[in-house]
Amino acid sequence: DVQMTQSPSTLSASVGDRVTITCRASQTITYWLAWYQQKPGKAPKLLISKASILQSGVPSRFSGSGSGTEFTLTISSLQSDDSAIYYCQQYNTYFPTFGQGTKVEIK
């Protein structure tokens, strides 16, 4: 299985800050990577597919980049509504795997 490792596990930032989450794959996954946002008690929500394609309706402050084994999710100007856990997911193989999650807290 492809192992996905996110860092940091938790981050605390202020409204307006630029925030970056990193996701590393144990082997190359080209650009077959998605990012999700999950708020407490809710199902995950797809933010980005194919490493950098923003889904319809997702605010433009979210962006994704990377290829191969290293990927980033960036929130350009953090908003209070962005408080959530963020997961990366590889889909390079028939067995999708997720990162362990990054909790974003608002100071």
Place this chain on the structure above:
Amino acid sequence: EVQLVESGGGLVNPGGSLRLSCAASGFTFSSYTMNWVRQAPGKGLEWVSSSSVSPSYTYYTNSVVGRFTISRDSAKNSLYLQMSNLRDEDTAIYYCARDLGGANRYFDLWGQGTLVTVSS
């Protein structure tokens, strides 16, 4: 409305069985690969199983092979997960999720989840 609605969760003894259902509406069910993804209490997401239509295949994560069976009924626009020989570590919220299949195996639509608790 495009949605997935899970049902069938509950409390079950270790070694017991349970069948989860997922009712799809608002989209062409047969055009999508359907999945079960679970989340143990306070933990991250874990893909469990997939079912595609064309080509027809089913896949499972290693820990449920031989115990869980995924199936779908296109006439009823429904996905199922038959779970047997349940273990404590199967306790989780089980989400139904769709993907486009092929190279697009990301999950663009999720249900609200159904909680399975395995405990004596």
